[in-house]
Amino acid sequence: MRIPLLHRQLLARWPGVGAVLRQALLLLIALNSAPAARAESASSSPTMTLSQAFEQAWQRHPAFRALADRRAAGEASRQAAHAWTAQPLSLDLRTQDDRVGSDRGAREVEAGVVLPLWLPGQRHQAQQLAEGESQALEARIGEARLVLAGLVRDAWWAWHRANVELQLAQARMDHAQALLADVRRRVQAGDLARSDQHQAEGALASAEASRAQAESQRSQSWQALAVWLAVQGVDEPGPLAPQAEAVDSLTEGSAPSTEAHPTVLALGTQAMASRRAAELAATQVRANPELSLGTVQSRDVRGEGYQRALMLGLKVPLGSSPAQAAQAARARADASEIEAQLELARLQVARGLSGAQTRLRLARQQQDATRKRAHLAQENLAFFDKSFRLGETDLPTRLRMALEAQEAERQDALARVDVSAATSALRQAAGLLPE
Numbered sequence: 001m002r003i004p005l006l007h008r009q010l011l012a013r014w015p016g017v018g019a020v021l022r023q024a025l026l027l028l029i030a031l032n033s034a035p036a037a038r039a040e041s042a043s044s045s046p047t048m049t050l051s052q053a054f055e056q057a058w059q060r061h062p063a064f065r066a067l068a069d070r071r072a073a074g075e076a077s078r079q080a081a082h083a084w085t086a087q088p089l090s091l092d093l094r095t096q097d098d099r100v101g102s103d104r105g106a107r108e109v110e111a112g113v114v115l116p117l118w119l120p121g122q123r124h125q126a127q128q129l130a131e132g133e134s135q136a137l138e139a140r141i142g143e144a145r146l147v148l149a150g151l152v153r154d155a156w157w158a159w160h161r162a163n164v165e166l167q168l169a170q171a172r173m174d175h176a177q178a179l180l181a182d183v184r185r186r187v188q189a190g191d192l193a194r195s196d197q198h199q200a201e202g203a204l205a206s207a208e209a210s211r212a213q214a215e216s217q218r219s220q221s222w223q224a225l226a227v228w229l230a231v232q233g234v235d236e237p238g239p240l241a242p243q244a245e246a247v248d249s250l251t252e253g254s255a256p257s258t259e260a261h262p263t264v265l266a267l268g269t270q271a272m273a274s275r276r277a278a279e280l281a282a283t284q285v286r287a288n289p290e291l292s293l294g295t296v297q298s299r300d301v302r303g304e305g306y307q308r309a310l311m312l313g314l315k316v317p318l319g320s321s322p323a324q325a326a327q328a329a330r331a332r333a334d335a336s337e338i339e340a341q342l343e344l345a346r347l348q349v350a351r352g353l354s355g356a357q358t359r360l361r362l363a364r365q366q367q368d369a370t371r372k373r374a375h376l377a378q379e380n381l382a383f384f385d386k387s388f389r390l391g392e393t394d395l396p397t398r399l400r401m402a403l404e405a406q407e408a409e410r411q412d413a414l415a416r417v418d419v420s421a422a423t424s425a426l427r428q429a430a431g432l433l434p435e
Contacts, residue, residue, distance in 0.1 A: 047240070048240050049243070050152070050153070050156055050245070050424070051433075051434040051435055053156060053228065053434075054148070054149055054433065054434045056228070056229050057148055057152050057229065058145060058148060061144065063141060063144040074130070074133060074137055077130040077133060077134075078130040078131065078134065080126075081123065081127040081129070085115050085117065085118070086116040086117060086118045086119075086122065086123075086288045087116035087288065089115055090113065090116075091112075091113055092111070092112045092113065092114050092292060092294060093110070094109070094110040095107070095108065095109045095110070104300075104302060105301050105302020105303065105304075106298075106299065106301060107298065108296065108297070108299075109297045110295070110311060111294050112294015112295065112311055113293055114292050115291040115292075115293070116288045116290050117289045117290065117291055118288065119285075119288060119289075120283065122280065122284060122288075125276065125279050125280040125283050128280075129273065129277055129279075129280050132269065132276045133273050135272070135273075136272070136273045138269075139262065139265045139266040139268070139269040140266050140269075140270075143262040143263055143265070143266035145262070145433060146262040146428070146431055149428060149433050149434055150428050151228065152225075152434070153421075153424040153425070153428060153434065155221070155224045155225040155227075156240070156424075157417060157420060157421035157424060158221045158225070159222055159224075159225045159240065160240065160420070161221075161414060161417045162214070162217045162218035162220075162221040162222075163218055163221075163240075164413045164417055165217060165218070165410070165414070166211070166214040166215055166217075166218045168214075168413060169210045169211035169213075169214040169215075170211055171406070171409075172211070172406050173204070173208055173210075173211050175207075175406070176203045176204040176207040177204060179200055179204075179398075179399075179402070180197075180204050183196055184197060184200075191391070196395040199399065200395065200399075203399050203402075242420060243420075244420035244423040244424070245420075245424055245427050245434065246435065260431065261349045261430070261431035262431050263345050263348075263349060263431070264346055264349055267338060267341055267342040267345050268342055270338050271335060271338040271339045271342055274331060274334040274335035275335045277335075278332045280331075281324065281327045281331045284324050284327070284328075285320045285321075285324055286317045286319065286320050286321060286324070287317040287321065289316045289317065290314070291312075291315075292311065292312070292313035292314070292315070293311070293312055293313075294310075294311045295309065295310060296308070296309045296310075296311050349429070349431070352429040353426075353429045353430055355429070356422070356425050356426040356428070356429035356430075357426060359422045359425060359426070360422040360425070363415070363418045363419045363421075363422040364419055366415050367415040367416060367418070367419050370408070370414075370415040371412055371415075373408045373411070374405075374408040374409050374412035377401075377404050377405040377407075377408035377409070378405055378408075378409070380401055380404070381402060381405040384397060384398055384401040385398065385401075
């Protein structure tokens with residue numbers, strides 16, 4: 001059980017009491033804290049995890065809203081690429097007569113269908129392009145989810161850091177209030193001067209100002225986090241789980257493949273789709289030929305029967321179109337540009353992962369150091385608190401030691417948050433979503 005700072009100071013005031021009394025005091029503290037903890041647990045909402053917050057944010061993301069339509073468009077492109085004709089069939093109807101001329105009753109009616117034909121290799125390249133665009137779409141969605149995860153992670157740990165700051169500021173204010181009450185009693189008893197009371201009141205005012213600033217910072221952090229959550233109004237949420245994510249397979253020295261990173265994967269699939277678009281454009285040097293199949297009914301004069309014939313036609317465009325050449329050049333330029341971006345992205349991902357591993361290692365070292373400092377500062381505070389009560393230490397020294405202990409505990413608490421944030425940053429650099 002972690003004993004609050006104020007309770008640890010109470011135990012330190014009477015170091016001479018026996019073990020039985022100390023255990024009784026600990027039991028009394030636990031019994032007094034348990035009902036409040038149970039009431040708070042019963043009244044609070046279920047704890048939200050980082051993964052749940054990310055999924056809520058994804059449900060509100062514009063890319064998610066458009067995902068179904070984009071997948072439907074990709075499926076339609078695949079169906080068009082697997083069709084037997086380059087374009088849908090068209091109906092061709094024609095009629096002619098001699099009413100304006102001799103008016104002998106001559107008439108001719110044509111009815112047929114026009115089949116746009118694929119150019120050599122065009123159908124295969126269109127199928128490859130449709131498949132590549134589908135893969136590129138899924139890769140872009142993965143990249144969008146990773147980018148969103150980074151934003152949610154930053155806002156998530158910023159809120160936790162601000163929340164820890166507020167809790168520590170509240171504990172500092174409680175300690176200052178307890179110290180001021182003790183100083184006032186000793187001033188009335190004649191043990192301390194009025195100036196000591198003024199110093200204690202100044203320490204309390206400083207603690208109150210720090211708490212107000214911390215509360216303001218937490219409110220701003222919550223507003224930044226609430227943008228990504230499906231919440232209404234400005235009220236802060238129930239408990240948010242501060243547990244760090246797992247990084248067992250991402251320790252320093254291991255190097256996950258950069259090709260599986262969503263950013264690299266998205267650029268890689270886009271480059272592949274661009275190359276296939278360039279290959280398709282290379283096959284479309286001219287407009288598609290058209291095959292016509294139909295029947296012709298005709299008569300020469302009025303009163304004769306109609307003669308029927310089968311009509312078969314082929315329309316082959318001649319020459320290449322400058323528009324098709326321009327389209328092919330743009331596709332080649334896009335492919336070259338994306339391939340250059342892909343090489344840069346591979347380097348950035350590798351460097352980012354190495355930097356995140358270093359950040360986590362140093363954050364853990366910092367946490368070990370702050371833990372030691374906080375422990376030593378608490379022991380020093382207990383010594384000086386006892387000395388102050390015995391009249392061997394003045395109040396300014398007692399206040400300075402309290403501030404040092406509170407700052408050490410603050411750095412220790414923030415270091416734990418920094419380790420969790422560095423863990424999330426490492427998973428982000430490796431391309432992993434919150435779990």
